[in-house]
Amino acid sequence: MSSSLRITEIFYSLQGETSRLGLPTVFVRLTGCPLRCGYCDSAYAFHGGKRMSLAAILEEVAQHGTPYVCVTGGEPLAQAGCHALLTQLCDAGFSVSLETSGHLPIETVDPRVSRIVDIKTPGSGEVEKNLWANLQHLTARDELKLVLVHRHDYEWARDLLQDNQLFTLCPVIFSPVWESLPPRDLAEWVLADKLPVRVQVQLHKILWGDKPGV
């Protein structure tokens, strides 16, 4: 049934990631994910959730009275109805971003949406799930994100970006796995290599800790 979606949570917080960092934002977290990244901070969204109609989701989002909406999960694109949700949010005038694992096709996403496409690293345990064809669909309004577990992930990401000229497609974010890779180490590696990437630490976890609903 594509006119409803399974939803883990809808909440209002500061955007903690991407170039929209710090903006008051409504988050819609869709339930379910076909991947199992070892570091996942949203495993509570793998199962359960509440089935909601698109109209009910739109209504709850609108109640927060803020223009920025981030659709995430779980893996949002794993539910077919996600596309209609994204389009309806854009039609309603919201500025919409989508957090996706890069495992499912992004080219059918409404072009008004800013697509934040994760490239899964070896340290995630899910590197073989990357859908490399997605890279050819990225535009300047999208962002590439690499969440890094350790130095080996950093070198893998750096070499991938350099060998394939990925810096030119869209902004690139390097983010350390929370309380695993020290952010200062990542910062110093990027400075030493002079990489044109943005090092980003999850703002909401600095403010409120690692928990649902923030």
Ligand SMILES: C[S@@+](CC[C@H](N)C(=O)[O-])C[C@H]1O[C@@H](n2cnc3c(N)ncnc32)[C@H](O)[C@@H]1O
């Ligand atoms: C929970 S995922 C949901 C969207 C999608 N499944 C994905 O992986 O992009 C949202 C973002 O959080 C990142 N993330 C998950 N756990 C993390 C952690 N422990 N530390 C840093 N980033 C994390 C993911 O890599 C992804 O960029």
Ligand SMILES: Nc1nc2[nH]cc(C(=O)O)c2c(=O)[nH]1
């Ligand atoms: N504040 C806040 N910002 C976020 N940006 C992306 C998130 C996500 O879980 O995808 C997230 C989240 O969970 N909380």
Ligand code: SF4
């Ligand atoms: S793809 Fe995203 S939601 Fe799924 S396990 Fe990985 S980080 Fe978690």
Ligand SMILES: [Mg+2]
């Ligand atoms: Mg999160």
